[in-house]
Amino acid sequence: MSACGASPIEYIKSMPHTKTDDIAVQLFIDMLRLRHGYDFRHYARASLRRRVMGLCRQLQVERAADLIPLVLHDDSLLPRVLAGLSVPVTEMFRDPEVFLYLRREILPLLKSFPRINIWQVGCATGEEAYSLAILLQEEDVYHRARIFSTDINDSALAQAEEGIFPAERIKEYSRNYFKAGGTRSLSDYYHAQYDLVKMDESLKANILFTHHNVVSDGVFGEMQLILCRNVLIYFDRELQARVQKLFCDSLVRGGILCLGMKESLAPRIDNEFRALDARLKIFRRLPKGVA
Ligand SMILES: C[S@@+](CC[C@H](N)C(=O)[O-])C[C@H]1O[C@@H](n2cnc3c(N)ncnc32)[C@H](O)[C@@H]1O
Structure with a gap:
């Protein structure tokens, strides 16, 4: 109970909306960390706030403050919360020139x-992942x-595992594939079923889709290539630097880091890397003694 006799949540709800929503978002984020171990404190605030509001609509509650008791007491809601807070927007061969560079310059290395x-x-x-598998198959x-x-989004991971995508996007994906240096037909890699396409099972043979949180989970050792594109834009600078240190520790010397085209290396980490293509945000981890 607060001094005026109302519970803290009732007290917050009695304040003007914009201010209380900011406080409630903060409290919700703290609750997620303390109760469920997911730390969103260093996500860019404006977009996180929008997604918390979207989550309110999905879970059919009026205000951010109402999410707190709901998610505090119901573990089964966590996957929906993580899905609601993430932005699983993607496409095949996104930024095709990056894939062309990977094909021509990086795979030979x-x-x-x-x-x-x-x-x-x-x-x-x-x-x-399927775009990478196609590239690797074509380069033998x-x-x-x-x-x-x-x-961290388990429902997105489950869809990834199925490899089923809307057929309406295939025209755009085919264009991207050709710009990425593809010489076959993208239809060689999927089976069309009505308004969906299912990617060929052979593409999945060496892909492991798995839950990992770059904010709190550990290194993936001995990687030759790390792609982390359009993820760091959702983080503040401090978290970007921390996550890039994790990538540096996960890469072998001489390994390659590929970021999104709107992302950049943090100042604290950029002496560990040499830019192979500064515009495409493709970097090589320097050999020992050079950094
Ligand atoms: C915009 S998508 C990028 C997809 C793809 N890399 C691309 O460029 O098309 C961002 C993804 O990052 C994931 N993500 C956000 N925070 C994460 C974290 N802490 N650890 C791992 N993945 C995270 C989201 O769930 C979302 O699926």
């Missing part, structure tokens, strides 16, 4: 490694590669 371990961070519904290195595709 990686061919010198006996195994090619790839960590694809923030895989959402899997389109980027897929049999030596392992793609670890990770995300």
Whole structure:
């Protein structure tokens, strides 16, 4: 009970909406960390706030303060909360020039490694993982590669595992595929079923879709290539630097880091890397003694 006799949540609800929503979002974020171990404190605040409000609509509660008791007492809501707070927007061969560069410049470099371990961070519904698998198959290195595709959104991961995508997006994906240096037909890699397409099972052979939180979980050791595209834009600078340190520790010397085209290396970490293409945000971890 507060001094005026109301419970803290009733007290917050009695304040003007914009101010109380900010406080409630903060309390909700604190509750998620203390109760469920998910730490959103260093996510960019404005977009996080919008997503919390979206979650209110999904869970049919009026205000952010109402989410707190609901999610505090019901573990089964956590996957819906994580899905609601994440933005699993993606596409096949997104930014095709990045894939063209990977095909022409990076895969030839990686061919010198006996195994090619790839960590694809923030895989959402899997389109980027399947694009990578196609690239690796066409460059004849897929049999030596392992793609670890990770995300915190379990429903997106389940869709990624199924590899079923809306047929209406295939035209756009085919255009991206050709711009990425593809020479076959994208239809060689899926089976159409009415308004859906199912990616060929062979593409999934060396992909592991799994839950991993870059904010709190540990390194993926001995990676030759890490792609983390369009994930760091949702983090503040401090968290971006922390997560990039995790990538640095996960990469072998000479390994490659590929960020989203709107993202950049944190000042604290950029002496560990050399830009191979500064515009495409593709970096190489420097050999020992050079950093
Ligand atoms: C906009 S999508 C990017 C998808 C893909 N990489 C691309 O560029 O098309 C961002 C993804 O990052 C995931 N994500 C957000 N926070 C994360 C975290 N802490 N650990 C792992 N994944 C996270 C979200 O769930 C979402 O699926």
